[in-house]
Amino acid sequence: MELQKASQVSKDYGISTRMLRYYEQVGLIKSLRQEDYAYRVYDESAVSRLRQIIVLRKLRVPVKQIISILNNSDAVQIVEIFRQNISQLDKEITALSTVKSILMRFAEEIKEKADVNLKLIGDEALFSIIDTLSFPNNQIKEIKEELSMEELNNASETLNKMMDKDVRIIFLPPMTVATYCARGEGCEGKANDVINKFVMEAGLTKIKPDLRQFGFDCSDGAVGVGEPSKAYEIWVSIPDDMEVPGHLIKRKFNGGMYAAHVLRTWDFQDWRLLKEWVDSSDKYDNAWGEPRWTPDETGSGQGFEEQLNYWGNANRGFRMEDMQLDLLFPIREK
Known part of the structure; x- marks a missing residue:
């Protein structure tokens, strides 16, 4: 092969x-x-x-358990892992069967009475039944896993919806940045490599210990969540009077207000959820595309993925296991 x-x-x-x-x-x-x-x-x-x-x-086996299964030669331990998952599935099947029965009851009640009356949903006895249901939620805690159902008695909070507690409102100050845009296959990694090399060779962590690093997809046309970027630009903040090598571009960022959210378990579906939060806000407007830097040949006013603690990551050699990202969505007050 x-x-x-x-x-x-x-x-x-x-x-x-x-x-x-x-x-x-x-x-x-x-x-x-x-x-x-x-x-x-x-x-x-x-x-x-x-x-x-x-x-x-x-088969819905969490990543942590897959690591144990594939790196374990002990058949007894592997069988036990599978049995744990079978037990969790049995509980979920029982809960789902109850949910199905209740939904069928709702449908029949409304059909028979030809009247949309939802008082039944608030029935005390029914609430007691629902309150006892529990769905396994180990999947939701796994990195890069599909979202699972939470406890059904918390269903008043819409599943997969970003809440106010998940979002911070910040103001990025004006700054000068050195940038590099890479295109084609592996563009994000290539852009990162170029900027990281510049940081190390210029001794930027010593010159500017408060440096920050941002990245954003600048592909021509829409790219779906989880799909590889066609073009990706990386920024790193630098002193205003610093000169940059010819293969980099020096930009002036004007600053601005952003809705910030720490990426949950490296699930980039959070971009969609963050946009939905902004669009439904009664305090902030969506400012995506609003001009915020010059020159702007690769687009202006987009959202950023900021690598948190860039200084520390640089000094540790940019190990993947140390990475943590903030998603930054441009907004303005209504």
Whole structure:
């Protein structure tokens, strides 16, 4: 089997390149880098391992348990993990069966009376039944996992909806930044590599210990959540009078107000949820696209992904396991 690039593996198996990087981060698969070749590639062993991971995920086995299963030669422990998942599924099946029965009761009641009267939903006896239901929620705690149902008695909060407590309102100050935009396959990684190299060679962490790093997708046309970027730009803040190498661009950022949210478990669906929060806010307007920096040939006023504690990450060699991102959505007061 020939070595396969990350983009090909992503296409063949229907998972994002970010998911592939996450599986590498937690030690489930390994990629290779050939000499004088910028892209990550996977051999037959890695692809075979990925197929095992996909099968287990389709069976709703959490990533933490997959790590134990694939890195464990003890058959007894592996069987116990599967039994735990079977037990959780039994509980969920029982709860879902109850939910189905109640919904059928609602439908029949409304159909018989030909009247949309929802008093039944507030029935005290029915509430007691619903209040005892419990769904396994281990999936929701796993990094890059599908969201699961929470306790049904908390259903007054719409599932998957970002709440006010999940969002901070911040003002980014004006700053000068050095930027690099990469295009094509692996553009996000390439842009990161260029900026990180500039930071290290310029000694920027010493010159500007409060430096900040931002990135954003600047692809032509819409890119779906989880799909690989076609173009990605990375910024790092620099002193106003600092000169940058010719392959970088120096920009002036005017600052502005943003809705900020720490990325939950590396689930980039949070971009959609953050936008929904902004669009439904009675205090703030969506300011996506509002001019906020010059020059702006790759777009202006977009949202950022800010690498938190960039100074510390730079001094540790930018290890993937240290990364944490803030999602920053441009807003303005109503």
